[in-house]
Amino acid sequence: MKSSSTTTITNFIHSFFILWFLIIFLAGQNLQIHAAGGGGQWVLLQKSIGITAMHMQLLNNDRVVIFDRTDFGESNITLPDGKCRNDTFELVVKNDCTAHSVEYDVVSNSVRPLMVQTDVWCSSGVVAPDGHLIQTGGFNDGERVVRTFQPCGNCDWVERGLGLVNRRWYATNHILPDGRAIVIGGRRQFNYEFIPNPLPQNLHFLFHCYAKQMIQMRRTISTLLFTLMWMETCLFTRTINNIVVRSYPPMPGGHPRNYPSTGSSVILPLNLGQPSLEAEILICGGAPRGSFAQVGAKKYIRGLDSCGRIKITDNSPSWIMETMPFARVMGDMILLPNGHVLIINGVGAGTAGWEDGRNPVLNPVLYRPNTPFGSRFEIQKPSTIPRVYHSTAILLRDGRILVGGSNPHIYYNFTGVLYPTELRLEAFSPTYLDSLSSNIRPRIISPPPKVRLTYGQRSIVRFSIPGAALVEIGISVTMVAPSFTTHSFAMNQRLLVLSRGKTTVVAGNPSTYQVLVTMPNSANLAPPGYYLLFVNHQDIPSEGMWVRIQ
Ligand SMILES: *[C@@H]1O[C@H](CO)[C@@H](O)[C@H](O)[C@H]1NC(C)=O
Ligand SMILES: *[C@@H]1O[C@H](CO)[C@@H](O)[C@H](O)[C@H]1NC(C)=O
Numbered sequence: 001m002k003s004s005s006t007t008t009i010t011n012f013i014h015s016f017f018i019l020w021f022l023i024i025f026l027a028g029q030n031l032q033i034h035a036a037g038g039g040g041q042w043v044l045l046q047k048s049i050g051i052t053a054m055h056m057q058l059l060n061n062d063r064v065v066i067f068d069r070t071d072f073g074e075s076n077i078t079l080p081d082g083k084c085r086n087d088t089f090e091l092v093v094k095n096d097c098t099a100h101s102v103e104y105d106v107v108s109n110s111v112r113p114l115m116v117q118t119d120v121w122c123s124s125g126v127v128a129p130d131g132h133l134i135q136t137g138g139f140n141d142g143e144r145v146v147r148t149f150q151p152c153g154n155c156d157w158v159e160r161g162l163g164l165v166n167r168r169w170y171a172t173n174h175i176l177p178d179g180r181a182i183v184i185g186g187r188r189q190f191n192y193e194f195i196p197n198p199l200p201q202n203l204h205f206l207f208h209c210y211a212k213q214m215i216q217m218r219r220t221i222s223t224l225l226f227t228l229m230w231m232e233t234c235l236f237t238r239t240i241n242n243i244v245v246r247s248y249p250p251m252p253g254g255h256p257r258n259y260p261s262t263g264s265s266v267i268l269p270l271n272l273g274q275p276s277l278e279a280e281i282l283i284c285g286g287a288p289r290g291s292f293a294q295v296g297a298k299k300y301i302r303g304l305d306s307c308g309r310i311k312i313t314d315n316s317p318s319w320i321m322e323t324m325p326f327a328r329v330m331g332d333m334i335l336l337p338n339g340h341v342l343i344i345n346g347v348g349a350g351t352a353g354w355e356d357g358r359n360p361v362l363n364p365v366l367y368r369p370n371t372p373f374g375s376r377f378e379i380q381k382p383s384t385i386p387r388v389y390h391s392t393a394i395l396l397r398d399g400r401i402l403v404g405g406s407n408p409h410i411y412y413n414f415t416g417v418l419y420p421t422e423l424r425l426e427a428f429s430p431t432y433l434d435s436l437s438s439n440i441r442p443r444i445i446s447p448p449p450k451v452r453l454t455y456g457q458r459s460i461v462r463f464s465i466p467g468a469a470l471v472e473i474g475i476s477v478t479m480v481a482p483s484f485t486t487h488s489f490a491m492n493q494r495l496l497v498l499s500r501g502k503t504t505v506v507a508g509n510p511s512t513y514q515v516l517v518t519m520p521n522s523a524n525l526a527p528p529g530y531y532l533l534f535v536n537h538q539d540i541p542s543e544g545m546w547v548r549i550q
């Protein structure tokens with residue numbers, strides 16, 4: 001079976017009507033969960049990027065597009081050149097001279113304000129095959145807008161008016177094998193559409209496989225979409241008349257994993273070296289059934305510490321349940337270059353939504369999918385900054401995880417609240433970046449950056465390992481699609497382990513090696529676009545190399 005992946009979180013019952021209320025500082029409410037010790041390092045990159053990092057996407061120039069929303073007051077960064085946004089439809093500040101989007105340059109560790117014209121709150125995005133960001137929807141005057149952002153030196157947002165057929169607030173995007181983006185769902189939208197393709201008839205109704213009012217996470221496998229809807233899961237294909245081709249058993253426990261009981265999910269690494277492709281999904285955390293009703297009464301129930309793992313390519317798939325070291329609501333799950341999963345951000349009690357989370361979980365947790373059951377989780381070193389509702393995390397090319405955002409308030413509230421609006425940007429370096437590993441860390445020599453590769457192409461990857469001898473079975477070559485992350489969900493995230501030959505020493509140079517790898521043989525496995533190629537040696541990844549597959 002061929003495969004590709006996507007995920008998302010859509011939110012149906014937003015706590016929009018609850019709005020903000022006075023916070024009572026009860027003893028114990030401010031508890032933060034962290035275990036001392038653990039691997040990895042935290043670095044504070046920026047004391048303020050001026051906005052809260054609610055949505056993040058890395059582009060192929062090693063810059064990250066970040067945005068929050070236009071309708072919650074003035075941010076802490078002004079627009080350049082005296083520019084202001086004069087928007088008569090705006091709900092809060094009609095003439096706003098502050099920015100609600102920035103570009104973060106990873107290499108120079110600097111921030112540049114960008115100008116969005118309409119509201120991008122809780123929206124979705126995806127990177128097109130040529131490398132530009134397509135962002136869709138939002139709220140109010142932005143709910144049907146399509147915006148694009150080119151990865152160039154000084155580019156800014158370009159807005160294309162009403163590019164969507166339906167309003168898309170909390171939708172999910174994914175790139176398809178034909179290079180188009182599918183835009184799925186959104187609040188009260190049980191349908192999907194495509195970009196580019198603005199024709200009204202290009203609207204499909206898809207949610208046959210459940211009748212509940214909540215939608216959660218979706219994944220694509222080939223042109224098949226794997227959808228977890230509240231507690232039910234189904235797989236459907238749009239190529240055969242939108243039919244549901246498979247249904248999966250509900251996850252044991254009967255708890256919701258979607259907003260406001262927000263958990264997170266990934267498709268585990270897809271190993272293309274196997275004779276037949278297997279695809280597994282891992283869903284972790286969330287809040288027990290009934291939690292959201294309780295936060296109204298200021299009762300913050302402990303979150304879920306369980307993960308469910310299911311091999312969706314099995315003939316009769318079933319869930320395997322595992323227990324995390326911490327309960328976690330609103331975690332992010334990020335695939336690392338070596339195929340491990342980092343579970344980061346979130347809280348230990350309460351739910352997603354305004355003012356509803358408690359007990360921030362400061363320790364990330366590593367999950368190693370291939371180690372024996374019972375020994376897969378490892379606690380990492382804690383941050384000092386709570387990352388609650390509206391926080392994000394993404395993988396960078398150098399293997400660090402960029403962490404930003406957190407804002408459980410309807411405005412920028414820096415004081416007088418339990419978890420202030422968070423403008424700080426941090427990076428978490430997993431233990432694989434420790435200098436202790438530098439003598440076994442590979443460095444890619446070729447292919448050169450941004451090389452174009454075709455499907456099924458056999459390509460030599462050349463790399464050096466400075467110190468110790470190479471351990472042949474410790475080598476893997478992986479390709480990662482950088483995600484659009486928001487609301488604990490990394491859209492379009494995928495990691496492919498490439499099929500490879502034996503590693504050989506390059507003649508005359510004992511620390512330089514080469515290995516023949518085969519690119520994914522179809523767009524179903526890897527939709528066209530930019531990926532980060534990594535060589536891993538004993539779980540220590542090289543820096544990534546941007547490659548373009550088409
Ligand atoms: C806002 O930015 C200024 C510098 O421009 C900084 O001193 C201040 O701490 C920032 N506020 C917050 C809440 O980060
Ligand atoms: C904003 O736009 C409105 C409507 O176009 C106009 O009447 C108003 O003068 C503008 N305000 C500023 C400060 O530019």
Ligand SMILES: *[C@@H]1O[C@H](CO)[C@@H](O)[C@H](O)[C@H]1NC(C)=O
Nearest residue numbers: 020021409411412413416417
């Ligand atoms: C946040 O700030 C706004 C505007 O300053 C204020 O109206 C609101 O009450 C504050 N929210 C909380 C939860 O304190």
